[in-house]
Amino acid sequence: MDGMSTPPRTPTPADVAAAANRIRPHVRRTPQLRTEIDGRPVVFKLEHLQRSGSFKLRGAVNALLAGPAPRRVVTASGGNHGLGVATAAQALGLPAVVYVPESVPAAKAAGIEAAGAKLIRHGATYAEAAAAALAVGDEPGTRYLPAYDDPDVVAGQGTVTAEIVADDPDVDAVVVAVGGGGLAAGTALAANRRRVFAVEPEHCQALHSALEAGQPVDVTLDSVAASALGATRVGEVPFRILNAPNVTSVLVSDAELLAARDRLWAEFRLAVEPAAAVPLAAWLAGRVPAARPCFVLCGANTTVTFA
DSSP states (O other): OOTTSOOOOOOOHHHHHHHHHHHTTTSOOOOEEEEEETTEEEEEEOGGGSGGGBTHHHHHHHHHHHSOOOSEEEEEOSSHHHHHHHHHHHHHTOOEEEEEOTTOOHHHHHHHHHTTOEEEEOSSSHHHHHHHHHHHHTSTTEEEOOSSSSHHHHHHHTHHHHHHHHHOTTOOEEEEEOSSSHHHHHHHHHSTTOEEEEEEETTOOHHHHHHHHTSOOOOOOOOTTHHHHOOSSOOHHHHHHHSSTTEEEEEEOHHHHHHHHHHHHHHHOOOOOGGGGHHHHHHHTTOOOOSSEEEEOOBOOSOOOOO
16 A cells, blocks of 8 residues: 555444345344363354355455446355355356465365356466455446445444344354454454454464564465465454454364364364364364354365265
């Protein structure tokens, strides 16, 4: 961003409340599962049951409804954001173009096309796909919709946690996976003084590295969850919100997150993608000190084979 540009505004809890009203006709209010693991009370926010298979629909719908109506939508995505934008655009009657890296999982690519969006594969990373999308995003009548570095997207993602605290006010911590930081930032806005644990894979840690450096920095990616959490740099808007005392950055290994994913299926018959198991992995490893945590199961866009 050059010195003549105006930084995007920082969203507030009031923006999350406005987003909840705005998106209500287009998204599901996903359920919560109150249960126990190893004799300890926990809550699961079953956001993987959202339309499009992840929370991303919320931010996309809010952003498209909050501003002037475009003639078409362009975005870049590792998968889930593209599914959310494609589904939002379809619901609102807008054409959509989604740029994805060549490594996009087949299930996510198929879902984007099934929702009616034009899919364009470009580059090896999300950053390369985003650069290509940005190049056409300023064409007349086109709205480029960032995956996470946008105040309306962040506010929309915050509606997940607004539902958590309304439906289970005894929750004392919200545990969430981090990619570019949009969901975690929205969580921090809506948590209403509750602790937020922002969890990343050890080799996919854009937020953790930014907090250590005091500013967003580029990171390398090498995780089984990279298709969903593979931002090479945390967003400027999310970083301003997440660089706060009530937010704790936590890291987990790929082995830990895969074990948590398998446990979600074995004990609860919850089929989620690797990124969605990251919050539970942190708690199982003893890195989330909370009496009644809520784990956001953020997505289920994975390939599941039934015998």
